[in-house]
Amino acid sequence: MPAARTMPSTDNTTGGWINGFIGVLIFSGSLPATRVAVQDFSPVFVTVARAAIAGVLALGLLLIFKEKRPVRSQLFSLIIVAIGVVVGFPLLSALALQYVTSAHSIVFLGMLPLTTAIFGVIRAGERPRPAFWIFSITGSLLVIGFAVAQGLTASPAGDILMLLAVLVCGLGYAEGAKLSKTLGGWQVICWALVLSLPFMAPLTLLLQPASFAGVSTPAWVSLGYVALFSMLIGFIFWYRGLAQGGIAAVGQLQLLQPFFGLALAATLLHEQVSIGMLGVTVGVILCVAGSRKFAK
Template identity: 40%
Template sequence: MAVALSKTQRSGLLFAFLGIFAFSLSLPFTKLALKSFDPFFTAFARPVIAAVIAIPLMMIAKVPMLPRNLWKPTAFTAAGAVFGWPILIALALQRTTSAHVSVIAAVMPLVTAIIAVIKHKKHPGLSFWVASSLGTVLLVAFSITRGGGTNADLKTDLLIIGAVIASSYCYVEGAALTSHMPGWQVISWVVVVSLPIALPAAAFVYAQTNADYSFHGDALFGLLAIGLSSMYLGFFAWYRGLRDFGVAHGSQVQQLQAIMTLGWSALLLGETVTLTMALSAIGIVLCVLWALSNVNRVK
């Protein structure tokens, strides 16, 4: 049964989709960056690149200083978005394929919804959880059909699980901050407060490791892309979407990320799309629509 969405919810759904569209490029671009850069450098450089845009933008908009009571949640958001996910996922990608990462990362929408329910004490209802769980199962199956069930070990899987928890937590924490400021200001402050750590760390790691890697133009492009899109611009839309649509339901849009990533991989890297992948993708879309149909039934 279709559920009518309010104007704010429709806007939130659109922004959440735009955020996921930007994030869908994260894994292939990170994989490109690792051709020429150390995984720790790619992680620390992301917020530095984002800050190059964030600081002038904040100055032009005359953004007020961050209130003292928001420093703690902003720091927690930065811990997950700036350091936790980028470092752990880059280390995992150095050990395995993006296809295998997507198998375990498929549980991220469900983990995000669980953390949101615990934090905000709102319960979407049984049908939401059934749809979300079924979508997660299909996501895993979808990823395995891409060859993601091999070429990894326990340490790699633990890195991915840690990255998923860090990312899910920063989504929930960052979305809560949008009740105090616009989403673009949230992510701007996140990258700015991380600079005292990220900037010297990036310089140190680069000095220690740059001799070990050969330069590739597409690797530099990948690094700049994850810094500008995945680390910054994508969060503009994503945090706005989670605020307006609700974190639990908005996070389910993220199930579409694997499909988009596959599309980018086929377009940019020449990967083949099989019938099984296409059928799994259709099932995932239906599960997302099912989960979103319960948006106005939250208790």
């Protein structure tokens, strides 16, 4: 991936935003699909099964394209990626969805751009302008304010789990984007999945339900979606986009994810989307333009 290893040009930055946008579209279906899956499967089984399925596919891709193994200095970053996005976020969000609706949990994703940007500074050395933080923090405060007003008293366990999920996910995003500049975008998520496979495959067999007779078709389809799209294909676009356009800048596209996710939750799951949810979503989306302008 030569383009990901050079200093960002105008075309490269535009490509980064396009790839990032595609990744966000794919990720938008993750929480609604997980919500459906955990109705028939346990949250832990969904976590390990999606990683195991994606890990087998990732191993196949690496073998087909005869990719070189990561060097020892890259293994620590790959472990962080695996902990953040292969295990941490899927498990914590699946556990949270036992307590809250997918529409409610999606609102928390509005904080992902801020956590990703913070870890982009810590792990990748990015330095956005001060004005960038104003827009990013404003969007996050809108989300937190809504959660306090609508959800924390209803299910503190679900909200705490989602907050932790967003934190580890931001770390995994930033670390993966940093590594993508030298290892390649799709290679990063594939190697992270392969590193996790020796643990996830046995756990999948150990934690599988005693019988699959009662598992509905929507649950199977949802498990397939989070394994193929959320765990693998989405990251191919996302990590490439972050590496091309900058972690802090392209990371602000995540502010669009609640909007797409709420639409899916309302359309597919028939969950109620309140005026407050829509208002918060619109507010954080408006922060994208300002934060994008001052990200560099």
